[in-house]
Amino acid sequence: MRIQETINGNIMTIRLTGSLDDASSHMVESRVNEIMTDEKVGEVNFDFSDLHYISSIGIRVLILAYKKAVKLGKTVIVTEMSDKVRIILKMVGILPIFSPGGVKK
Amino acid sequence: MSPKVGIYMRRAVLVSLSCNVVLFIIKAVALIVVNSLAIAMDLGITVVGLIVSIILYYSVKLAVKPADLIHNYGYGKVEHVCEAMEGVVLIGIALAMSSQALLSILHPKHVEMPWVGLVSCTVNVFLNFGGAWYISKMAKKSASPAIHAEGLHFRLEGFISAMIAGSFLLSIFLRGRGLSEIVVHIDPVTALLVSLVVIVPSFKLAKAAFFKLLDSSVEEDSQIEILKHLGHHIAEYCEFRDIKSRTAGQKKFVEFKIVVPEEISFKKGHTVIATLEDDIKQGIPDSEIMIKMEPCDKDCSFVANNEQCPYL
Numbered sequence: 001m002r003i004q005e006t007i008n009g010n011i012m013t014i015r016l017t018g019s020l021d022d023a024s025s026h027m028v029e030s031r032v033n034e035i036m037t038d039e040k041v042g043e044v045n046f047d048f049s050d051l052h053y054i055s056s057i058g059i060r061v062l063i064l065a066y067k068k069a070v071k072l073g074k075t076v077i078v079t080e081m082s083d084k085v086r087i088i089l090k091m092v093g094i095l096p097i098f099s100p101g102g103v104k105k
Numbered sequence: 106m107s108p109k110v111g112i113y114m115r116r117a118v119l120v121s122l123s124c125n126v127v128l129f130i131i132k133a134v135a136l137i138v139v140n141s142l143a144i145a146m147d148l149g150i151t152v153v154g155l156i157v158s159i160i161l162y163y164s165v166k167l168a169v170k171p172a173d174l175i176h177n178y179g180y181g182k183v184e185h186v187c188e189a190m191e192g193v194v195l196i197g198i199a200l201a202m203s204s205q206a207l208l209s210i211l212h213p214k215h216v217e218m219p220w221v222g223l224v225s226c227t228v229n230v231f232l233n234f235g236g237a238w239y240i241s242k243m244a245k246k247s248a249s250p251a252i253h254a255e256g257l258h259f260r261l262e263g264f265i266s267a268m269i270a271g272s273f274l275l276s277i278f279l280r281g282r283g284l285s286e287i288v289v290h291i292d293p294v295t296a297l298l299v300s301l302v303v304i305v306p307s308f309k310l311a312k313a314a315f316f317k318l319l320d321s322s323v324e325e326d327s328q329i330e331i332l333k334h335l336g337h338h339i340a341e342y343c344e345f346r347d348i349k350s351r352t353a354g355q356k357k358f359v360e361f362k363i364v365v366p367e368e369i370s371f372k373k374g375h376t377v378i379a380t381l382e383d384d385i386k387q388g389i390p391d392s393e394i395m396i397k398m399e400p401c402d403k404d405c406s407f408v409a410n411n412e413q414c415p416y417l
Contacts, residue, residue: 055325056325056328056329056331056332057328059329059332059336060332060348063332063335063336063339063345064344064345066339067339067343067344067345068344070415071343071344071404071405071406072405072406073405073406073407073409073410091329091333092329092332092333092336093333093336093337094332094336094339097336097339
């Protein structure tokens with residue numbers, strides 16, 4: 001798992017490469033938590049175009065990140081995603097909440 | 106657990122027992138006549154299968170018993186004990202037979218009447234695959250891990266019998282060509298291959314069973330099902346914490362906490378929990394869901410900015 005971060009104003013883009021599974025989720029969760037609590041960051045954009053797989057633990061990390069963002073008055077969206085990840089997020093039914101203008105709470 | 110589940114499990118066990126008795130007789134007779142190490146290995150596996158079938162017969166009766174004052178979570182774990190036993194004993198047999206096969210490769214012996222071995226193994230192939238088909242069908246209907254393991258066992262035995270039948274066919278063919286010096290090595294090499302074929306799935310079976318006995322979480326499908334409903338009801342709670350799950354036979358136990366605003370009425374909080382529990386139960390058959398409610402810490406941006414809480 002590789003995490004690349006780029007910041008543009010108060011928008012942090014996190015690009016994940018590889019698989020978000022049991023092995024990598026802890027590292028991603030810790031990093032996302034740090035980013036979320038950073039006062040300079042107001043919006044987190046996930047770029048999953050090079051993410052090949054997301055397991056249930058990875059989905060849990062995503063939902064927790066979303067909830068944390070709502071709690072702190074920030075926004076989390078998934079800007080890009082591979083077909084495999086899109087299918088999984090769609091199947092779980094959480095794709096709309098990570099779309100721009102998705103569910104707001 | 107519905108009474109039908111118990112019926113499916115008992116049917117599977119009876120078929121398993123009957124097939125194992127017939128297989129034992131055929132293989133024992135074939136071993137006496139043919140004197141083959143590969144058949145001895147196959148017979149060893151059947152003996153294990155027969156013993157496990159008998160244990161399974163009593164385990165199934167126990168597993169379907171409802172929870173009581175002593176076993177508050179029911180008796181589902183007895184199925185994993187069966188799985189683990191089957192895996193461990195098969196590994197033991199495979200290791201013993203592979204060492205015997207290695208010795209026989211160094212000091213080879215002729216097998217007698219390979220056509221008897223061929224006929225008996227061919228019959229075994231049909232019996233095993235037929236049994237595997239029926240038992241797997243019952244395993245699917247009952248969602249029982251022990252019955253599922255039994256179905257796998259039968260399928261594995263079917264492949265083993267097919268492999269041994271192939272070795273006898275090869276022996277008959279080579280013997281007809283006067284290549285007896287090669288023929289003597291076929292039987293121990295087949296026994297060694299069978300041992301290797303048995304070790305890998307048996308190890309996986311035992312490992313999975315031990316993990317379940319050590320309360321490993323529910324499988325990926327069920328984990329996703331939990332998250333699916335948490336995602337579906339995302340607008341009704343502040344956050345969720347400490348998802349824990351475990352399996353006991355076909356029964357699954359899930360528990361977690363949801364954080365809700367402290368001002369929420371008890372009735373509304375209970376409704377949120379009850380809806381979530383019902384939805385997850387629908388998605389994961391034979392599951393017990395327990396959700397605890399915790400009040401929020403009021404450390405969110407809504408409180409800081411004096412805004413209306415969206416979860417009220």
